[in-house]
Each structure stands twice: as structure tokens, then as C-alpha cells.
Amino acid sequence: MELLLAVQNVIRVRVLVATNLNKVYGESVKLTKDEKKYLSKLADLGCIICYRLGYAGTPAEIHHVRGMGLGMGVRSSHYDTLPLCPEHHRGNTGYHGMGRKAFERQYGTTEHELLNQVKEMLDEKDD
Ligand SMILES: [Zn+2]
Ligand SMILES: [Zn+2]
Numbered sequence: 001m002e003l004l005l006a007v008q009n010v011i012r013v014r015v016l017v018a019t020n021l022n023k024v025y026g027e028s029v030k031l032t033k034d035e036k037k038y039l040s041k042l043a044d045l046g047c048i049i050c051y052r053l054g055y056a057g058t059p060a061e062i063h064h065v066r067g068m069g070l071g072m073g074v075r076s077s078h079y080d081t082l083p084l085c086p087e088h089h090r091g092n093t094g095y096h097g098m099g100r101k102a103f104e105r106q107y108g109t110t111e112h113e114l115l116n117q118v119k120e121m122l123d124e125k126d127d
Pocket of ligand 1: 047048049050051058084085087088
């Protein structure tokens with residue numbers, strides 16, 4: 001049963017990524033092959049906040065980290081992204097529900113720290 005659930009989770013993530021890439025990006029965004037590969041690996045990690053709370057592998061959406069020297073509201077590269085579940089992304093306890101400052105306070109971290117953690121996790125997976 002555990003394995004079945006795990007497999008179902010992976011499938012759900014794949015589906016979410018496929019629908020998300022168009023839905024979340026809204027306007028038609030052309031992704032390179034490498035970007036698609038990266039984003040699907042990213043979503044495979046599951047929600048980074050859930051992970052920190054001890055629940056690994058929650059199906060995730062892609063959140064773009066903004067304002068990396070580009071000015072607020074400017075979308076940064078597809079590599080500056082976080083996997084967040086719908087709740088931690090858009091819900092009342094999520095990034096867009098609370099706003100960045102409250103979100104960072106609530107989870108005792110910063111967006112950039114999460115970004116570094118995600119990149120480390122991806123590096124480990126590659127080894
Ligand atoms: Zn989550
Ligand atoms: Zn977002």
C-alpha cells in the first residue's frame with residue numbers, strides 16, 4: 001500500500017507539472033527542454049515547506065522566486081523556482097496567501113534559503 005501511494009503521488013506530481021506549466025505560467029511561455037526537465041525534477045522533490053515540516057513528497061506546483069535583482073514583480077528565471085504544494089503556494093498558509101514576509105516569518109526561513117535548499121537536494125539526487 002505504501003508503495004502504491006508513493007507511485008500515485010509521483011503520477012499526481014507529473015500530471016500537476018504538465019497542467020501547471022501552462023496554467024501557472026498563464027501567458028504562453030516557451031520552455032527549453034532543459035527547463036522542462038529541471039522543473040519536472042523540481043516538482044518531483046515535492047513541496048519544500050511540507051518537507052521541512054516532516055511530510056516529504058507532497059505534490060507541488062512551481063513557484064517563481066521574484067525580485068532577484070530584477071525588481072519586484074519581474075519573473076526571474078525558471079531555475080529560480082520552488083516546489084510548493086497548492087496550500088503552501090496559494091492557500092491561507094501559503095506564500096501568496098500570506099505574502100512573502102509573513103510566509104518567511106511563519107516557517108522561519110527565507111525564500112532564498114529555500115531556493116538554496118532545493119538546489120542542494122537536486123544536486124544530491126544527481127549523484
Ligand atoms: Zn506544502
Ligand atoms: Zn508562486
